[in-house]
Amino acid sequence: MDKFRMIFQFLQSNQESFMNGICGIMALASAQMYSAFDFNCPCLPRYNLAYGLGILLVPPFILFLLGFVLNNNISMLAEEWRRPQGQRGKDQAVLRYMFCSMAQRAMIAPVVWVSVTLLDGKCITCAFCTLVPVETLGNTSHPGLSQGEMKRVLARIPCKEIYDGQELIANEVAVRYLRCISQALGWCFVLLMTTLAFLVRSLRPCFTQAAFLKSRYWSHYIDIERKLFDETCAEHARSFAKVCIQQFFEGMSTDLAATRCHPPKKAPADAGEAAEKLLGITDQGTMNMALKSWHRCKPPLHLHPPALASGNGWTGEGQTPAHPPVPRRETAAYYSRV
Amino acid sequence: MDRFRMIFQYFQSNSESVMNGICGLLALASVKMYTCFDFSCPCLPWYNMAYGLGIMFVPPVALFLCGLILNRQSLVMLEEWKRPQGHRKKDLAVIRYMCSSIMQRAMVAPVVWIIVTLLDGKCLICAFSGSVDPEKFVGFANASPVQVQQLLAKVPCKDDELMRNNTFRKAVSRYLRCWSQALGWSVLLILIVAAFLARWLRPCFNQATLLQARHWSNYIDIEQKIFEETCCEHSRLFAHKCILHFFESMRQEIKLHSFSLPREGEGDEGEEDILQGITDQEQVNKLLKMWYYERPPLDVSQVTQR
Numbered sequence: 139m140d141k142f143r144m145i146f147q148f149l150q151s152n153q154e155s156f157m158n159g160i161c162g163i164m165a166l167a168s169a170q171m172y173s174a175f176d177f178n179c180p181c182l183p184r185y186n187l188a189y190g191l192g193i194l195l196v197p198p199f200i201l202f203l204l205g206f207v208l209n210n211n212i213s214m215l216a217e218e219w220r221r222p223q224g225q226r227g228k229d230q231a232v233l234r235y236m237f238c239s240m241a242q243r244a245m246i247a248p249v250v251w252v253s254v255t256l257l258d259g260k261c262i263t264c265a266f267c268t269l270v271p272v273e274t275l276g277n278t279s280h281p282g283l284s285q286g287e288m289k290r291v292l293a294r295i296p297c298k299e300i301y302d303g304q305e306l307i308a309n310e311v312a313v314r315y316l317r318c319i320s321q322a323l324g325w326c327f328v329l330l331m332t333t334l335a336f337l338v339r340s341l342r343p344c345f346t347q348a349a350f351l352k353s354r355y356w357s358h359y360i361d362i363e364r365k366l367f368d369e370t371c372a373e374h375a376r377s378f379a380k381v382c383i384q385q386f387f388e389g390m391s392t393d394l395a396a397t398r399c400h401p402p403k404k405a406p407a408d409a410g411e412a413a414e415k416l417l418g419i420t421d422q423g424t425m426n427m428a429l430k431s432w433h434r435c436k437p438p439l440h441l442h443p444p445a446l447a448s449g450n451g452w453t454g455e456g457q458t459p460a461h462p463p464v465p466r467r468e469t470a471a472y473y474s475r476v
Numbered sequence: 477m478d479r480f481r482m483i484f485q486y487f488q489s490n491s492e493s494v495m496n497g498i499c500g501l502l503a504l505a506s507v508k509m510y511t512c513f514d515f516s517c518p519c520l521p522w523y524n525m526a527y528g529l530g531i532m533f534v535p536p537v538a539l540f541l542c543g544l545i546l547n548r549q550s551l552v553m554l555e556e557w558k559r560p561q562g563h564r565k566k567d568l569a570v571i572r573y574m575c576s577s578i579m580q581r582a583m584v585a586p587v588v589w590i591i592v593t594l595l596d597g598k599c600l601i602c603a604f605s606g607s608v609d610p611e612k613f614v615g616f617a618n619a620s621p622v623q624v625q626q627l628l629a630k631v632p633c634k635d636d637e638l639m640r641n642n643t644f645r646k647a648v649s650r651y652l653r654c655w656s657q658a659l660g661w662s663v664l665l666i667l668i669v670a671a672f673l674a675r676w677l678r679p680c681f682n683q684a685t686l687l688q689a690r691h692w693s694n695y696i697d698i699e700q701k702i703f704e705e706t707c708c709e710h711s712r713l714f715a716h717k718c719i720l721h722f723f724e725s726m727r728q729e730i731k732l733h734s735f736s737l738p739r740e741g742e743g744d745e746g747e748e749d750i751l752q753g754i755t756d757q758e759q760v761n762k763l764l765k766m767w768y769y770e771r772p773p774l775d776v777s778q779v780t781q782r
Contacts, residue, residue, distance in 0.1 A: 224770035257513065275520070310636060311519075318518035318527050325534045332541040339545055343554040355707055363715035367767065370719055377751050439757030
């Protein structure tokens with residue numbers, strides 16, 4: 139019991155560090171995914187913007203949802219939200235706390251993706267290359283092109299091999315300009331996110347500390363209660379199964395004695411525990427019959443007390459199990475206990 | 477008792493070493509970030525200064541805030557500062573001590589970034605190439621001021637067609653890099669001397685107050701950890717009692733409604749306890765349905781008073 143309690147405390151205190159570990163792994167995975175991804179700008183006027191912004195914004199959304207999916211507590215939150223009220227009121231503050239802490243952890247991988255994308259610069263270069271200010275950066279002496287022509291030429295900036303506007307504006311100049319803007323945006327985004335995180339973390343003790351302690355306690359409680367209930371049910375199922383099987387074997391050896399018309403072999407007094415465990419089955423034929431019976435006609439899920447023990451249907455097939463005598467009402471005298 | 481003392485010592489020594497470890501990790505992360513970062517100077521007259529100084533100063537601010545966020549003690553300090561007085565007076569010296577130790581640890585990663593930036597030199601070359609005095613360098617004859625500015629702005633870009641194999645580009649780069657590295661080493665020297673003096677001279681001033689402040693700040697930290705542990709333990713016991721109470725109530729209800737005889741002594745006592753009188757498929761189904769539809773109230777006072 140003591141050891142169980144120590145392990146339980148370790149798991150409990152470590153669940154937060156376990157979730158933080160998953161967060162960190164997802165952040166690293168998102169950075170790795172970006173570097174493994176083979177970015178291919180289409181270099182066509184309208185497609186560039188769609189592709190660039192798509193790569194910038196769609197994977198973070200997917201990573202955010204994945205962050206929720208990988209979090210074990212999402213089912214706990216859903217269960218607490220949807221359960222009927224019954225005798226226990228629902229505290230909205232606890233639900234909000236659980237949702238906020240999950241959302242904060244799920245935000246980390248998307249933020250890492252967006253930061254790495256912006257700091258690398260390829261996405262913004264691809265998306266906004268048609269908006270480069272040619273008047274300031276390019277050669278003003280170049281004969282004017284129509285709008286469409288100019289956009290087509292500028293759209294090829296990210297693809298150096300097919301770029302044909304070197305007289306209009308040098309490729310390196312445009313790429314440097316766009317990358318500078320992208321990196322500035324990236325660092326501003328990183329600064330903004332860090333400031334937000336800092337504010338969220340530091341304003342909480344100043345305003346809502348008591349409510350926070352309450353929500354945190356009850357959200358841990360709900361988690362522990364769910365785990366303990368599952369464990370209690372598992373233990374109950376184990377005992378249920380054990381007694382059920384014991385009664386099956388007992389019933390079988392009684393039936394066997396009845397059909398063979400001789401008393402069951404009494405184990406000699408000094409045979410000890412091993413003989414008891416044999417449950418009256420001591421030869422191959424009997425064992426085979428026991429196994430066949432277990433397969434063809436499992437005993438009902440009803441543990442009868444020893445005084446009312448009867449055959450459990452080994453000799454026949456499809457014997458109806460004993461029903462509880464009175465059908466119960468749905469609303470119960472359970473209320474009377476509390 | 478022995479185990480309690482071991483755990484106590486673990487908490488005591490661990491808090492500081494964990495924070496030092498995080499500090500070190502952030503410093504390494506900042507160096508790694510700088511080497512991974514692809515520095516590309518825009519090589520345009522006004523943008524250079526903004527970019528260069530931005531890269532030198534914005535990431536340190538973000539790293540500083542990260543250092544504050546990752547440090548658990550900053551939360552503890554804020555809670556201590558903002559709590560209502562109640563029965564326990566607040567000691568400002570303790571709060572100041574905690575604040576200064578948090579700030580010192582959070583400053584390490586930004587300082588590492590700035591020093592690495594200065595020693596590398598690219599940022600300063602990018603930011604100040606336009607501010608160099610062209611008279612010092614040959615190669616600017618017969619160029620209008622605007623052209624001179626444009627040329628100087630392009631100095632950080634080695635691969636630009638104008639700048640390849642250009643001697644004055646190399647001269648200006650070397651000049652700026654020399655300044656940058658001198659600045660970097662000076663900053664490093666000043667900081668190390670300051671840290672050395674602070675640590676060496678500290679015992680000369682207010683040692684007793686310092687010892688007190690350090691003791692009570694450790695105390696507040698440990699107290700909060702133990703409170704959280706006790707709350708976890710309590711909620712576990714509460715849940716255990718609540719569930720047992722629920723099973724017990726189900727058993728009572730089953731006794732009221734069924735005619736099965738109570739067991740007479742025989743059988744495993746242990747199994748009996750665990751089964752709690754629930755011995756039928758329907759009873760189990762009913763129990764599970766009850767658990768979902770009518771969670772028991774959070775009140776185990778009858779159980780504990782029995």
